Amino acid sequence: MKRLLTFFVIVILFGCGQTEKKSDGQWKTIEVGDYLFDFPSDFELVTEKGIDSYVGKIKGDSIEFGFDFGYYSNDFEQTSQEYLENGFWRNELSYRFMKEGITYDQTNTPKIDVMSIRPATIQDSIIGKGCDYVAKCKHDKTEFDFAIYIPNEIKQTNYSIDTVDNQYRKIVWAKDPQKGTTGIYLRDLNGFNKSINSYLAISVATSKLTSKQQETALKIFKTGRHKSGKK
Incomplete structure:
Protein backbone atom coordinates (compact mmCIF):
# COMPACT_ATOMS: atom_id res chain seq x y z
CA MET A 1 0.00 0.00 0.00
CA LYS A 2 2.86 2.37 0.85
CA ARG A 3 4.53 1.62 -2.49
CA LEU A 4 1.29 2.35 -4.35
CA LEU A 5 0.82 5.63 -2.47
CA THR A 6 4.43 6.63 -3.19
CA PHE A 7 3.88 5.89 -6.91
CA PHE A 8 0.83 8.17 -7.04
CA VAL A 9 2.67 10.98 -5.27
CA ILE A 10 5.49 10.77 -7.83
CA VAL A 11 3.03 10.84 -10.74
CA ILE A 12 1.21 13.86 -9.32
CA LEU A 13 4.43 15.76 -8.67
CA PHE A 14 5.79 14.92 -12.12
CA GLY A 15 2.51 15.98 -13.78
CA CYS A 16 2.48 19.26 -11.91
CA GLY A 17 6.05 19.92 -12.94
CA GLN A 18 5.10 19.42 -16.60
CA THR A 19 2.00 21.63 -16.61
CA GLU A 20 3.65 24.40 -14.65
CA LYS A 21 6.85 24.45 -16.69
CA LYS A 22 7.67 28.00 -17.72
CA SER A 23 9.93 29.73 -20.22
CA ASP A 24 13.48 30.50 -19.04
CA GLY A 25 12.91 34.15 -19.87
CA GLN A 26 14.75 33.94 -23.18
CA TRP A 27 13.05 34.71 -26.49
CA LYS A 28 13.78 33.43 -29.97
CA THR A 29 12.68 34.27 -33.50
CA ILE A 30 10.41 31.89 -35.42
CA GLU A 31 9.90 32.28 -39.16
CA VAL A 32 6.41 31.65 -40.54
CA GLY A 33 6.07 32.16 -44.29
CA ASP A 34 7.25 35.67 -45.06
CA TYR A 35 6.99 36.78 -41.43
CA LEU A 36 9.07 36.69 -38.28
CA PHE A 37 7.80 36.57 -34.68
CA ASP A 38 9.64 36.55 -31.38
CA PHE A 39 8.45 33.84 -28.97
CA PRO A 40 9.52 32.67 -25.52
CA SER A 41 12.12 29.91 -25.86
CA ASP A 42 9.70 27.05 -25.07
CA PHE A 43 7.75 27.57 -28.33
CA GLU A 44 8.32 25.37 -31.37
CA LEU A 45 7.04 25.49 -34.96
CA VAL A 46 4.92 22.54 -36.13
CA THR A 47 3.94 22.55 -39.81
CA GLU A 48 0.85 20.81 -41.18
CA LYS A 49 -0.46 19.96 -44.64
CA GLY A 50 -2.55 22.77 -46.14
CA ILE A 51 -4.62 22.82 -49.33
CA ASP A 52 -4.02 26.34 -50.60
CA SER A 53 -1.82 27.89 -47.90
CA TYR A 54 0.99 27.22 -45.45
CA VAL A 55 -0.56 26.17 -42.15
CA GLY A 56 0.52 24.78 -38.82
CA LYS A 57 0.95 25.48 -35.12
CA ILE A 58 3.41 27.23 -32.85
CA LYS A 59 3.30 25.35 -29.57
CA GLY A 60 4.55 26.36 -26.17
CA ASP A 61 4.22 24.74 -22.78
CA SER A 62 0.96 26.52 -22.00
CA ILE A 63 -0.22 28.23 -25.22
CA GLU A 64 -0.81 26.89 -28.72
CA PHE A 65 -1.21 29.17 -31.73
CA GLY A 66 -2.57 28.18 -35.11
CA PHE A 67 -1.31 29.98 -38.22
CA PHE A 97 -38.90 46.85 -51.13
CA MET A 98 -38.93 43.42 -52.76
CA LYS A 99 -42.26 42.22 -54.12
CA GLU A 100 -43.73 38.73 -54.19
CA GLY A 101 -43.60 36.86 -57.46
CA ILE A 102 -40.44 38.58 -58.67
CA THR A 103 -37.08 36.84 -58.93
CA TYR A 104 -34.34 39.26 -57.99
CA ASP A 105 -30.70 39.31 -59.01
CA GLN A 106 -27.96 41.94 -59.22
CA THR A 107 -29.67 43.67 -62.13
CA ASN A 108 -33.05 44.33 -60.54
CA THR A 109 -32.47 44.35 -56.76
CA PRO A 110 -34.02 47.53 -55.28
CA LYS A 111 -31.31 50.19 -54.99
CA ILE A 112 -30.94 51.82 -51.58
CA ASP A 113 -28.80 54.88 -50.89
CA VAL A 114 -27.34 55.20 -47.38
CA MET A 115 -27.17 58.94 -46.82
CA SER A 116 -25.86 58.99 -43.24
CA ILE A 117 -25.25 56.84 -40.15
CA ARG A 118 -25.42 58.05 -36.55
CA PRO A 119 -25.22 56.45 -33.10
CA ALA A 120 -28.62 55.43 -31.75
CA THR A 121 -30.29 57.27 -28.89
CA ILE A 122 -32.87 56.08 -26.35
CA GLN A 123 -35.59 57.65 -28.50
CA ASP A 124 -34.54 55.40 -31.40
CA SER A 125 -36.15 52.41 -29.69
CA ILE A 126 -39.24 53.14 -31.79
CA ILE A 127 -37.08 52.37 -34.85
CA GLY A 128 -35.36 49.35 -33.36
CA LYS A 129 -35.24 48.43 -29.69
CA GLY A 130 -31.66 48.26 -28.45
CA CYS A 131 -30.15 49.19 -31.81
CA ASP A 132 -26.60 50.59 -31.91
CA TYR A 133 -26.82 52.90 -34.93
CA VAL A 134 -29.44 54.37 -37.21
CA ALA A 135 -28.95 54.79 -40.95
CA LYS A 136 -30.83 57.43 -42.95
CA CYS A 137 -31.68 55.74 -46.23
CA LYS A 138 -33.46 56.49 -49.49
CA HIS A 139 -35.18 54.35 -52.10
CA ASP A 140 -36.43 56.31 -55.13
CA LYS A 141 -38.20 59.21 -53.41
CA THR A 142 -38.85 57.35 -50.15
CA GLU A 143 -36.64 58.20 -47.16
CA TYR A 159 -9.11 45.88 -31.89
CA SER A 160 -5.84 47.57 -32.82
CA ILE A 161 -5.34 48.42 -36.50
CA ASP A 162 -2.39 50.22 -38.06
CA THR A 163 0.18 50.08 -40.86
CA VAL A 164 3.81 49.23 -40.05
CA ASP A 165 6.57 49.03 -42.72
CA ASN A 166 3.96 48.74 -45.48
CA GLN A 167 2.17 45.95 -43.59
CA TYR A 168 -1.49 46.26 -42.65
CA ARG A 169 -1.68 44.99 -39.07
CA LYS A 170 -4.85 44.00 -37.26
CA ILE A 171 -4.62 42.66 -33.70
CA VAL A 172 -7.74 41.35 -31.97
CA TRP A 173 -8.12 40.26 -28.39
CA ALA A 174 -11.26 39.02 -26.70
CA LYS A 175 -12.58 40.98 -23.74
CA ASP A 176 -13.05 37.57 -22.14
CA PRO A 177 -9.86 35.69 -23.16
CA GLN A 178 -11.39 32.38 -22.10
CA LYS A 179 -14.25 32.64 -24.59
CA GLY A 180 -13.01 34.61 -27.59
CA THR A 181 -10.13 34.75 -30.06
CA THR A 182 -6.82 36.53 -29.58
CA GLY A 183 -4.98 36.89 -32.87
CA ILE A 184 -3.05 38.92 -35.42
CA TYR A 185 -3.56 39.42 -39.15
CA LEU A 186 -0.71 40.88 -41.21
CA ARG A 187 -1.21 41.75 -44.86
CA ASP A 188 1.57 42.80 -47.23
CA LEU A 189 0.28 45.89 -49.01
CA ASN A 190 2.59 45.02 -51.92
CA GLY A 191 1.32 41.45 -52.07
CA VAL A 204 -1.95 33.70 -36.10
CA ALA A 205 -4.53 33.02 -33.41
CA THR A 206 -5.31 31.27 -30.15
CA SER A 207 -8.15 31.06 -27.62
CA LYS A 208 -9.14 29.85 -24.15
CA LEU A 209 -6.46 31.92 -22.45
CA THR A 210 -5.95 33.31 -19.00
CA SER A 211 -5.44 37.07 -18.73
CA LYS A 212 -1.69 36.49 -18.23
CA GLN A 213 -1.48 34.25 -21.27
CA GLN A 214 -3.31 36.84 -23.33
CA GLU A 215 -0.75 39.45 -22.26
CA THR A 216 2.02 37.15 -23.51
CA ALA A 217 0.20 36.57 -26.79
CA LEU A 218 -0.13 40.32 -27.40
CA LYS A 219 3.57 40.82 -26.68
CA ILE A 220 4.36 38.16 -29.27
CA PHE A 221 2.06 39.71 -31.86
CA LYS A 222 3.67 43.12 -31.51
CA THR A 223 6.99 41.60 -32.64
CA GLY A 224 5.47 40.38 -35.92
CA ARG A 225 7.30 41.74 -38.97
CA HIS A 226 7.92 41.01 -42.63
CA LYS A 227 11.24 39.39 -43.52
CA SER A 228 12.03 42.27 -45.85
CA GLY A 229 12.27 44.47 -42.73
CA LYS A 230 14.26 41.88 -40.79
CA LYS A 231 15.80 43.22 -37.58
Whole structure:
Protein backbone atom coordinates (compact mmCIF):
# COMPACT_ATOMS: atom_id res chain seq x y z
CA MET A 1 0.00 0.00 0.00
CA LYS A 2 2.86 2.37 0.85
CA ARG A 3 4.53 1.62 -2.49
CA LEU A 4 1.29 2.35 -4.35
CA LEU A 5 0.82 5.63 -2.47
CA THR A 6 4.43 6.63 -3.19
CA PHE A 7 3.88 5.89 -6.91
CA PHE A 8 0.83 8.17 -7.04
CA VAL A 9 2.67 10.98 -5.27
CA ILE A 10 5.49 10.77 -7.83
CA VAL A 11 3.03 10.84 -10.74
CA ILE A 12 1.21 13.86 -9.32
CA LEU A 13 4.43 15.76 -8.67
CA PHE A 14 5.79 14.92 -12.12
CA GLY A 15 2.51 15.98 -13.78
CA CYS A 16 2.48 19.26 -11.91
CA GLY A 17 6.05 19.92 -12.94
CA GLN A 18 5.10 19.42 -16.60
CA THR A 19 2.00 21.63 -16.61
CA GLU A 20 3.65 24.40 -14.65
CA LYS A 21 6.85 24.45 -16.69
CA LYS A 22 7.67 28.00 -17.72
CA SER A 23 9.93 29.73 -20.22
CA ASP A 24 13.48 30.50 -19.04
CA GLY A 25 12.91 34.15 -19.87
CA GLN A 26 14.75 33.94 -23.18
CA TRP A 27 13.05 34.71 -26.49
CA LYS A 28 13.78 33.43 -29.97
CA THR A 29 12.68 34.27 -33.50
CA ILE A 30 10.41 31.89 -35.42
CA GLU A 31 9.90 32.28 -39.16
CA VAL A 32 6.41 31.65 -40.54
CA GLY A 33 6.07 32.16 -44.29
CA ASP A 34 7.25 35.67 -45.06
CA TYR A 35 6.99 36.78 -41.43
CA LEU A 36 9.07 36.69 -38.28
CA PHE A 37 7.80 36.57 -34.68
CA ASP A 38 9.64 36.55 -31.38
CA PHE A 39 8.45 33.84 -28.97
CA PRO A 40 9.52 32.67 -25.52
CA SER A 41 12.12 29.91 -25.86
CA ASP A 42 9.70 27.05 -25.07
CA PHE A 43 7.75 27.57 -28.33
CA GLU A 44 8.32 25.37 -31.37
CA LEU A 45 7.04 25.49 -34.96
CA VAL A 46 4.92 22.54 -36.13
CA THR A 47 3.94 22.55 -39.81
CA GLU A 48 0.85 20.81 -41.18
CA LYS A 49 -0.46 19.96 -44.64
CA GLY A 50 -2.55 22.77 -46.14
CA ILE A 51 -4.62 22.82 -49.33
CA ASP A 52 -4.02 26.34 -50.60
CA SER A 53 -1.82 27.89 -47.90
CA TYR A 54 0.99 27.22 -45.45
CA VAL A 55 -0.56 26.17 -42.15
CA GLY A 56 0.52 24.78 -38.82
CA LYS A 57 0.95 25.48 -35.12
CA ILE A 58 3.41 27.23 -32.85
CA LYS A 59 3.30 25.35 -29.57
CA GLY A 60 4.55 26.36 -26.17
CA ASP A 61 4.22 24.74 -22.78
CA SER A 62 0.96 26.52 -22.00
CA ILE A 63 -0.22 28.23 -25.22
CA GLU A 64 -0.81 26.89 -28.72
CA PHE A 65 -1.21 29.17 -31.73
CA GLY A 66 -2.57 28.18 -35.11
CA PHE A 67 -1.31 29.98 -38.22
CA ASP A 68 -2.32 30.33 -41.86
CA PHE A 69 -0.08 32.02 -44.43
CA GLY A 70 -1.52 32.55 -47.89
CA TYR A 71 -4.15 34.42 -49.88
CA TYR A 72 -7.11 33.25 -47.81
CA SER A 73 -5.92 33.94 -44.26
CA ASN A 74 -8.59 34.84 -41.71
CA ASP A 75 -8.75 38.58 -40.98
CA PHE A 76 -11.03 37.91 -37.98
CA GLU A 77 -14.12 39.85 -36.97
CA GLN A 78 -14.87 43.21 -38.53
CA THR A 79 -14.53 46.28 -36.35
CA SER A 80 -17.71 48.27 -35.70
CA GLN A 81 -16.59 50.77 -38.35
CA GLU A 82 -15.92 48.02 -40.90
CA TYR A 83 -19.31 46.51 -40.16
CA LEU A 84 -21.02 49.85 -40.72
CA GLU A 85 -19.23 50.22 -44.04
CA ASN A 86 -19.50 46.66 -45.36
CA GLY A 87 -21.66 44.64 -42.96
CA PHE A 88 -24.50 42.27 -43.81
CA TRP A 89 -27.05 44.85 -42.61
CA ARG A 90 -26.69 46.62 -45.97
CA ASN A 91 -28.02 43.53 -47.76
CA GLU A 92 -31.13 43.67 -45.60
CA LEU A 93 -32.04 47.16 -46.81
CA SER A 94 -33.41 45.95 -50.12
CA TYR A 95 -35.66 43.28 -48.62
CA ARG A 96 -38.41 45.68 -47.53
CA PHE A 97 -38.90 46.85 -51.13
CA MET A 98 -38.93 43.42 -52.76
CA LYS A 99 -42.26 42.22 -54.12
CA GLU A 100 -43.73 38.73 -54.19
CA GLY A 101 -43.60 36.86 -57.46
CA ILE A 102 -40.44 38.58 -58.67
CA THR A 103 -37.08 36.84 -58.93
CA TYR A 104 -34.34 39.26 -57.99
CA ASP A 105 -30.70 39.31 -59.01
CA GLN A 106 -27.96 41.94 -59.22
CA THR A 107 -29.67 43.67 -62.13
CA ASN A 108 -33.05 44.33 -60.54
CA THR A 109 -32.47 44.35 -56.76
CA PRO A 110 -34.02 47.53 -55.28
CA LYS A 111 -31.31 50.19 -54.99
CA ILE A 112 -30.94 51.82 -51.58
CA ASP A 113 -28.80 54.88 -50.89
CA VAL A 114 -27.34 55.20 -47.38
CA MET A 115 -27.17 58.94 -46.82
CA SER A 116 -25.86 58.99 -43.24
CA ILE A 117 -25.25 56.84 -40.15
CA ARG A 118 -25.42 58.05 -36.55
CA PRO A 119 -25.22 56.45 -33.10
CA ALA A 120 -28.62 55.43 -31.75
CA THR A 121 -30.29 57.27 -28.89
CA ILE A 122 -32.87 56.08 -26.35
CA GLN A 123 -35.59 57.65 -28.50
CA ASP A 124 -34.54 55.40 -31.40
CA SER A 125 -36.15 52.41 -29.69
CA ILE A 126 -39.24 53.14 -31.79
CA ILE A 127 -37.08 52.37 -34.85
CA GLY A 128 -35.36 49.35 -33.36
CA LYS A 129 -35.24 48.43 -29.69
CA GLY A 130 -31.66 48.26 -28.45
CA CYS A 131 -30.15 49.19 -31.81
CA ASP A 132 -26.60 50.59 -31.91
CA TYR A 133 -26.82 52.90 -34.93
CA VAL A 134 -29.44 54.37 -37.21
CA ALA A 135 -28.95 54.79 -40.95
CA LYS A 136 -30.83 57.43 -42.95
CA CYS A 137 -31.68 55.74 -46.23
CA LYS A 138 -33.46 56.49 -49.49
CA HIS A 139 -35.18 54.35 -52.10
CA ASP A 140 -36.43 56.31 -55.13
CA LYS A 141 -38.20 59.21 -53.41
CA THR A 142 -38.85 57.35 -50.15
CA GLU A 143 -36.64 58.20 -47.16
CA PHE A 144 -36.57 55.95 -44.10
CA ASP A 145 -34.56 55.15 -40.96
CA PHE A 146 -33.00 51.73 -40.56
CA ALA A 147 -31.86 50.23 -37.24
CA ILE A 148 -28.35 48.72 -37.20
CA TYR A 149 -27.31 46.14 -34.61
CA ILE A 150 -23.58 45.50 -34.16
CA PRO A 151 -23.03 41.71 -33.74
CA ASN A 152 -22.07 40.58 -30.24
CA GLU A 153 -18.87 38.99 -31.58
CA ILE A 154 -17.67 42.47 -32.55
CA LYS A 155 -18.76 44.07 -29.27
CA GLN A 156 -16.90 41.42 -27.30
CA THR A 157 -13.59 42.03 -29.08
CA ASN A 158 -10.90 44.70 -28.76
CA TYR A 159 -9.11 45.88 -31.89
CA SER A 160 -5.84 47.57 -32.82
CA ILE A 161 -5.34 48.42 -36.50
CA ASP A 162 -2.39 50.22 -38.06
CA THR A 163 0.18 50.08 -40.86
CA VAL A 164 3.81 49.23 -40.05
CA ASP A 165 6.57 49.03 -42.72
CA ASN A 166 3.96 48.74 -45.48
CA GLN A 167 2.17 45.95 -43.59
CA TYR A 168 -1.49 46.26 -42.65
CA ARG A 169 -1.68 44.99 -39.07
CA LYS A 170 -4.85 44.00 -37.26
CA ILE A 171 -4.62 42.66 -33.70
CA VAL A 172 -7.74 41.35 -31.97
CA TRP A 173 -8.12 40.26 -28.39
CA ALA A 174 -11.26 39.02 -26.70
CA LYS A 175 -12.58 40.98 -23.74
CA ASP A 176 -13.05 37.57 -22.14
CA PRO A 177 -9.86 35.69 -23.16
CA GLN A 178 -11.39 32.38 -22.10
CA LYS A 179 -14.25 32.64 -24.59
CA GLY A 180 -13.01 34.61 -27.59
CA THR A 181 -10.13 34.75 -30.06
CA THR A 182 -6.82 36.53 -29.58
CA GLY A 183 -4.98 36.89 -32.87
CA ILE A 184 -3.05 38.92 -35.42
CA TYR A 185 -3.56 39.42 -39.15
CA LEU A 186 -0.71 40.88 -41.21
CA ARG A 187 -1.21 41.75 -44.86
CA ASP A 188 1.57 42.80 -47.23
CA LEU A 189 0.28 45.89 -49.01
CA ASN A 190 2.59 45.02 -51.92
CA GLY A 191 1.32 41.45 -52.07
CA PHE A 192 -1.97 41.88 -53.97
CA ASN A 193 -2.75 39.15 -56.50
CA LYS A 194 -5.09 40.44 -59.22
CA SER A 195 -5.93 36.98 -60.53
CA ILE A 196 -7.58 35.94 -57.25
CA ASN A 197 -8.38 39.44 -55.98
CA SER A 198 -6.66 38.90 -52.65
CA TYR A 199 -3.60 39.87 -50.62
CA LEU A 200 -0.84 37.59 -49.40
CA ALA A 201 -1.23 37.58 -45.62
CA ILE A 202 -0.76 35.68 -42.40
CA SER A 203 -3.07 35.09 -39.46
CA VAL A 204 -1.95 33.70 -36.10
CA ALA A 205 -4.53 33.02 -33.41
CA THR A 206 -5.31 31.27 -30.15
CA SER A 207 -8.15 31.06 -27.62
CA LYS A 208 -9.14 29.85 -24.15
CA LEU A 209 -6.46 31.92 -22.45
CA THR A 210 -5.95 33.31 -19.00
CA SER A 211 -5.44 37.07 -18.73
CA LYS A 212 -1.69 36.49 -18.23
CA GLN A 213 -1.48 34.25 -21.27
CA GLN A 214 -3.31 36.84 -23.33
CA GLU A 215 -0.75 39.45 -22.26
CA THR A 216 2.02 37.15 -23.51
CA ALA A 217 0.20 36.57 -26.79
CA LEU A 218 -0.13 40.32 -27.40
CA LYS A 219 3.57 40.82 -26.68
CA ILE A 220 4.36 38.16 -29.27
CA PHE A 221 2.06 39.71 -31.86
CA LYS A 222 3.67 43.12 -31.51
CA THR A 223 6.99 41.60 -32.64
CA GLY A 224 5.47 40.38 -35.92
CA ARG A 225 7.30 41.74 -38.97
CA HIS A 226 7.92 41.01 -42.63
CA LYS A 227 11.24 39.39 -43.52
CA SER A 228 12.03 42.27 -45.85
CA GLY A 229 12.27 44.47 -42.73
CA LYS A 230 14.26 41.88 -40.79
CA LYS A 231 15.80 43.22 -37.58
